[in-house]
Amino acid sequence: MMEYKVRKTLAISAFALTLVACGSDSNKSSAPKVDPGSGTVSYTLTFKQTWNQTDFPTNFPGNPHFSPLVGATHNSQVVIWRPANQGGAKTTAGLEVVAETGSTATFISELTAAKQADGHIDSIFARSGATNSPGTQTQTIKLSTQFPLVSAVSMIAPSPDWFVGIRDVNLYPSGEWLDEVTVDLRLYDSDTDEGQTFTAANQEGGDRNIHLVTTQANETDFNNGVHRTSGAFVGQMILKRQ
Ligand SMILES: [Ca+2]
Numbered sequence: 001m002m003e004y005k006v007r008k009t010l011a012i013s014a015f016a017l018t019l020v021a022c023g024s025d026s027n028k029s030s031a032p033k034v035d036p037g038s039g040t041v042s043y044t045l046t047f048k049q050t051w052n053q054t055d056f057p058t059n060f061p062g063n064p065h066f067s068p069l070v071g072a073t074h075n076s077q078v079v080i081w082r083p084a085n086q087g088g089a090k091t092t093a094g095l096e097v098v099a100e101t102g103s104t105a106t107f108i109s110e111l112t113a114a115k116q117a118d119g120h121i122d123s124i125f126a127r128s129g130a131t132n133s134p135g136t137q138t139q140t141i142k143l144s145t146q147f148p149l150v151s152a153v154s155m156i157a158p159s160p161d162w163f164v165g166i167r168d169v170n171l172y173p174s175g176e177w178l179d180e181v182t183v184d185l186r187l188y189d190s191d192t193d194e195g196q197t198f199t200a201a202n203q204e205g206g207d208r209n210i211h212l213v214t215t216q217a218n219e220t221d222f223n224n225g226v227h228r229t230s231g232a233f234v235g236q237m238i239l240k241r242q
């Protein structure tokens with residue numbers, strides 16, 4: 001589940017990820033700056049990390065951080081990651097490494113191999129270095145009408161196998177580039193480790209079915225990926241056209 005807020009021309013249903021045009025011709029986006037050489041449009045991806053001890057006190061760990069954002073621009077013919085209950089693919093080895101350690105190398109190798117194999121992925125991006133939470137990561141991404149979707153992930157850390165991300169966000173949904181899209185981030189479990197607290201020892205196991213993090217109340221504050229009573233999210237990702 002992702003919650004979207006789209007400025008100006010379009011609104012995206014929170015649960016069905018269905019695009020619904022609600023704008024009129026009078027408030028269409030301004031003309032995008034398309035790079036004449038590559039045909040790409042640039043967006044700034046801002047990852048606002050709002051996970052903090054005051055809002056998520058139960059067993060809040062020391063050294064709270066998020067791993068370097070890693071992802072790709074792509075078309076609708078490929079699944080970068082997707083929860084099991086939304087027609088998902090199993091957690092890949094690369095996503096497992098990201099979710100358990102924050103290292104992006106294996107995931108990048110998978111994306112690169114998929115790009116070369118079937119051409120459904122365009123640009124692959126990764127930041128270097130983790131960022132303390134609260135904090136912010138930013139990344140410029142380039143999209144084209146052939147590859148208008150973006151997916152990206154980051155590990156919440158320390159944690160057993162938990163991560164946040166955006167997936168299949170279409171910035172050119174109906175023949176226009178969106179100005180800005182905001183996604184509230186729920187916490188996901190890659191289902192590749194059985195630990196139930198942020199600092200649990202490694203406990204290999206799971207069926208690789210990506211699902212929202214839910215634990216007992218004395219383990220963490222999370223139920224369905226958000227704070228079980230306040231509904232607070234651990235962060236947001238904002239895509240804004242440059
Ligand atoms: Ca798990």
Ligand SMILES: [Ca+2]
Nearest residue numbers: 192193204205
């Ligand atoms: Ca594992």
